[in-house]
Amino acid sequence: MEHLFTNLAAAFTGWMITLGLSPVWADIILLLVKWIIIITIITLNIIVLIWLERKVSAFFQERLGPNRLGPFGIFQTIADAIKLLTKEDIVPSAADKLIFKTAPMFFIVVAVMLYTVIPLGQGMEVINLNIGLLFFISIGSLSTIALLMAGWGSDNKWSLMGAVRSVAQMISYEIPLAFSLLGVVMISGSLNLQDIVAAQDNLWFIILQPIAFITYFIAATAELNRGPFDMPEAEQELTGGAYTEYTGMRWALFFLAEYTNLVAVSALMATVFLGGWQGPWLPSWLWIIIKTYGVILVFFWVKWTFPRIRMDQLMSFSWKVLVPVSLGNILLTGAGIYFCKWMGWC
Amino acid sequence: MFEFSAFSLYDAAFLAIGGVTILGALGVVLFRNIIYSALSLVFTMLGVAAIYFQLNAGFLGAIQILVYAGAISVLIIFAVMLLMDKDARRTNLPTPRTKAWFAGGTITMMMLASIIAAVGFTEWPKTALQGVDNSVGMLAELMLGDYVIAFEAAAILLLVAVIGAIILAKGVENR
Numbered sequence: 001m002e003h004l005f006t007n008l009a010a011a012f013t014g015w016m017i018t019l020g021l022s023p024v025w026a027d028i029i030l031l032l033v034k035w036i037i038i039i040t041i042i043t044l045n046i047i048v049l050i051w052l053e054r055k056v057s058a059f060f061q062e063r064l065g066p067n068r069l070g071p072f073g074i075f076q077t078i079a080d081a082i083k084l085l086t087k088e089d090i091v092p093s094a095a096d097k098l099i100f101k102t103a104p105m106f107f108i109v110v111a112v113m114l115y116t117v118i119p120l121g122q123g124m125e126v127i128n129l130n131i132g133l134l135f136f137i138s139i140g141s142l143s144t145i146a147l148l149m150a151g152w153g154s155d156n157k158w159s160l161m162g163a164v165r166s167v168a169q170m171i172s173y174e175i176p177l178a179f180s181l182l183g184v185v186m187i188s189g190s191l192n193l194q195d196i197v198a199a200q201d202n203l204w205f206i207i208l209q210p211i212a213f214i215t216y217f218i219a220a221t222a223e224l225n226r227g228p229f230d231m232p233e234a235e236q237e238l239t240g241g242a243y244t245e246y247t248g249m250r251w252a253l254f255f256l257a258e259y260t261n262l263v264a265v266s267a268l269m270a271t272v273f274l275g276g277w278q279g280p281w282l283p284s285w286l287w288i289i290i291k292t293y294g295v296i297l298v299f300f301w302v303k304w305t306f307p308r309i310r311m312d313q314l315m316s317f318s319w320k321v322l323v324p325v326s327l328g329n330i331l332l333t334g335a336g337i338y339f340c341k342w343m344g345w346c
Numbered sequence: 347m348f349e350f351s352a353f354s355l356y357d358a359a360f361l362a363i364g365g366v367t368i369l370g371a372l373g374v375v376l377f378r379n380i381i382y383s384a385l386s387l388v389f390t391m392l393g394v395a396a397i398y399f400q401l402n403a404g405f406l407g408a409i410q411i412l413v414y415a416g417a418i419s420v421l422i423i424f425a426v427m428l429l430m431d432k433d434a435r436r437t438n439l440p441t442p443r444t445k446a447w448f449a450g451g452t453i454t455m456m457m458l459a460s461i462i463a464a465v466g467f468t469e470w471p472k473t474a475l476q477g478v479d480n481s482v483g484m485l486a487e488l489m490l491g492d493y494v495i496a497f498e499a500a501a502i503l504l505l506v507a508v509i510g511a512i513i514l515a516k517g518v519e520n521r
Binding site: 024096099129130131134135137138139141142144145148149152160164167171174191 | 355381382385388404405408409411412415416417419420421423424427480481482
């Protein structure tokens with residue numbers, strides 16, 4: 001079971017080479033197949049995720065949640081998806097049409113690109129990039145542009161307000177986000193995510209880097225625009241922020257991209273802090289799924305427990321609390337590594 | 347020069363990336379709507395990052411995306427949106443003054459000449475391609491070892507610039 005997917009990939013490449021393709025082209029086709037599989041999994045997984053979030057939020061608010069279609073209302077999301085697909089596609093007449101239409105596509109492309117470097121199992125990643133962690137952070141920073149495009153293109157004051165808020169928030173929280181991951185990089189001595197997983201052979205980094213885990217979790221919540229930091233959407237004051245003017249499938253693409261980002265960030269947290277695909281008994285690709293879903297449930301838990309905080313509090317929290325704390329964590333980690341080497345323990 | 351007989355996938359990828367970069371750069375200059383210009387700038391930055399990736403300088407590429415495409419372009423768009431005129435479609439018009447055309451043309455020609463001279467007169471080592479495995483480590487050794495004073499001086503300079511910008515924007519409180 002452990003090598004099921006790696007063996008399948010090897011067999012597929014071998015089969016293509018017997019068909020007379022050169023190894024380079026076989027690799028390129030394998031890459032395309034990997035992408036298609038990942039996009040399919042993302043799309044199918046969101047159905048489960050939305051149902052799960054609605055059920056979890058219902059549990060927190062002592063409601064039943066979706067319960068009409070199928071057992072435990074599990075077909076509710078599918079019905080919603082069909083509804084969204086058949087809805088009229090409205091483009092506001094004052095909107096900047098090109099920007100309005102490309103914004104959701106840009107957002108989803110950026111979200112899917114995050115999966116390039118995440119190790120989904122032993123030897124299972126799209127590309128084993130040397131600077132995987134940095135690549136993840138830098139690609140993640142691009143989603144601000146998509147939100148800005150959506151906010152600007154809609155030509156609507158709420159959209160623009162939401163976009164401005166999201167950009168201010170995401171640029172501020174990127175700094176503690178990157179800084180909190182630096183502690184892990186210092187200990188493992190590599191930016192390659194497979195190396196980071198291998199470095200957690202004996203001890204998960206959540207134990208060595210608890211402060212980094214907490215600051216990363218908070219910063220990631222803000223980067224994902226999730227509650228309690230969902231200022232860019234803030235239904236009660238902005239009627240939906242950057243997504244206000246979007247309907248039907250275009251809106252659904254934003255929704256899909258948000259969940260895609262959520263899964264990617266959860267998978268990264270599982271990889272960097274929770275030992276990645278390592279675990280006893282079960283195959284590695286099952287472990288990463290279990291751990292990712294564990295982190296996602298914590299994200300749900302936080303969202304449905306805390307009320308939204310004010311914009312100025314949000315910004316001052318990033319600059320006055322998270323940035324100094326994550327900088328202090330780097331200092332502490334450096335001192336710790338130096339001390340460890342001085343004592344001859346590592 | 348370019349040999350079509352040895353036209354490989356690598357060259358095709360370079361042509362595609364270079365095409366996107368140049369088109370993006372042209373878009374920055376030629377679009378009449380400054381928001382479009384700013385978004386073209388993002389594509390140019392992404393193209394430059396892709397070229398870095400192709401040259402095996404992944405670290406530089408990722409930093410290029412993080413700093414230029416992800417942060418600086420966004421700040422430019424941000425500033426443009428906040429300072430914008432009513433009609434967005436006529437915000438980046440070519441200047442009507444001939445003097446400006448002459449000045450711009452002269453500077454462009456000088457830049458072009460210096461780039462051509464720099465590329466033409468440099469002796470490029472013609473050894474077999476050898477990818478650097480650990481470019482991050484090498485960069486770290488250079489920046490935090492050999493050139494650490496210049497590196498730190500640049501950091502302090504940037505800090506001073508940031509503080510100066512804040513004081514210019516908010517003014518000094520007289521007590």
